[in-house]
Amino acid sequence: MDLLREHDIDPSPLVGARVAVLGFGNQGRAQSLNLNDSGIDLVVGLRRDSPSEAAVRGAGIEVAGLEDAVSGADVVMMLAPDETLGGLYRDIEPCLRQGAALGFSHGLAVHFGQISPRADIDVYLVAPKGPGTALRSLYTEGKGMLGLWAVAQDATGQARQIALAYGRAIGCARAGLMQSSFAEECEADLFNEGAVVWGAVPEILVAGFDVLVEAGVAPEVAYMECIGELKLIAELIEARGVAGMREAISNTAELGAVLGGPRVVDDHVRERMREVLDEVRSGRFAKALSDEAASGYPQLKAARARARALEVERARRSLEP
Numbered sequence: 001m002d003l004l005r006e007h008d009i010d011p012s013p014l015v016g017a018r019v020a021v022l023g024f025g026n027q028g029r030a031q032s033l034n035l036n037d038s039g040i041d042l043v044v045g046l047r048r049d050s051p052s053e054a055a056v057r058g059a060g061i062e063v064a065g066l067e068d069a070v071s072g073a074d075v076v077m078m079l080a081p082d083e084t085l086g087g088l089y090r091d092i093e094p095c096l097r098q099g100a101a102l103g104f105s106h107g108l109a110v111h112f113g114q115i116s117p118r119a120d121i122d123v124y125l126v127a128p129k130g131p132g133t134a135l136r137s138l139y140t141e142g143k144g145m146l147g148l149w150a151v152a153q154d155a156t157g158q159a160r161q162i163a164l165a166y167g168r169a170i171g172c173a174r175a176g177l178m179q180s181s182f183a184e185e186c187e188a189d190l191f192n193e194g195a196v197v198w199g200a201v202p203e204i205l206v207a208g209f210d211v212l213v214e215a216g217v218a219p220e221v222a223y224m225e226c227i228g229e230l231k232l233i234a235e236l237i238e239a240r241g242v243a244g245m246r247e248a249i250s251n252t253a254e255l256g257a258v259l260g261g262p263r264v265v266d267d268h269v270r271e272r273m274r275e276v277l278d279e280v281r282s283g284r285f286a287k288a289l290s291d292e293a294a295s296g297y298p299q300l301k302a303a304r305a306r307a308r309a310l311e312v313e314r315a316r317r318s319l320e321p
């Protein structure tokens with residue numbers, strides 16, 4: 001494994017280059033602010049009447065319409081939601097300069113063929129491994145967030161250097177940039193979202209809460225036990241790894257974990273995880289995301305409403321200071 005850090009990367013491919021970041025949401029905002037602080041010549045491209053325009057101007061960053069931003073740029077970073085990127089690319093393709101570089105922070109749209117990039121452009125990926133808020137706060141603290149980089153198309157012979165210089169400018173190389181591919185980044189990321197951290201962990205927390213409440217435990221106590229301790233274990237695992245976390249807890253907690261954990265996360269769970277991975281690799285998930293967007297996000301809206309109505313939310317509110 002080759003983990004590249006700042007001193008391994010030449011920043012010069014972005015010196016004198018103009019970067020257009022399309023979108024000013026979670027990643028667009030964080031990456032733009034970091035690029036700006038790294039001294040990159042930057043414009044943020046937004047849709048007409050975008051509600052984000054004032055925030056971009058407020059940050060002292062130049063703002064333009066999507067097509068104007070793209071036509072003046074050497075590097076264009078696609079930071080709108082994944083399910084919109086195919087349509088966005090079709091709109092901006094005629095404005096892309098000959099030999100420009102097109103960047104992504106997720107492999108989905110390119111890997112699943114929603115975008116077929118023009119043959120003359122470089123196509124790269126720099127995917128910070130965490131949310132935009134953390135990417136920005138780490139940068140301002142002088143730290144960085146681990147990231148993956150990849151090249152899908154190297155038309156100019158410069159794609160690798162541009163990807164790395166971009167990853168360095170948003171601060172990822174302070175922690176480390178690791179080479180991957182669009183397929184690997186995208187499949188591993190979608191798998192984790194569906195089957196591990198963002199998919200399974202919240203379900204396990206709420207299921208544990210429900211089991212305790214059903215058995216007569218006060219919802220607030222169930223909340224403190226099953227959900228309130230999540231941050232503590234996350235911090236311990238981040239600082240010491242899984243083995244170190246086990247050594248940092250009481251014998252009581254450790255024996256409970258050793259006897260109970262593998263019974264809950266058993267072969268059946270691994271089999272369901274393989275199903276999620278298969279759904280991702282086959283492109284069925286990417287298709288479901290496009291269909292969801294095309295029909296106005298009915299599943300996401302219903303799931304958000306269900307989550308807000310859960311008993312666990314009431315318990316959380318009653319514990320707020």
Ligand SMILES: NC(=O)c1ccc[n+]([C@@H]2O[C@H](COP(=O)([O-])OP(=O)(O)OC[C@H]3O[C@@H](n4cnc5c(N)ncnc54)[C@H](OP(=O)(O)O)[C@@H]3O)[C@@H](O)[C@H]2O)c1
Nearest residue numbers: 023024025026027028050052079080081084105106131132
């Ligand atoms: N969320 C994260 O922290 C995170 C982490 C790692 C990687 N990523 C990747 O980063 C990329 C961006 O994700 P995100 O979560 O930052 O997205 P997001 O916050 O949902 O993006 C919102 C921004 O995209 C703009 N936008 C929405 N639809 C658009 C369209 N059709 N055309 C042009 N602009 C459009 C919005 O415009 P308005 O301002 O006009 O509303 C807004 O500025 C994705 O590839 C994602 O997988 C995200």
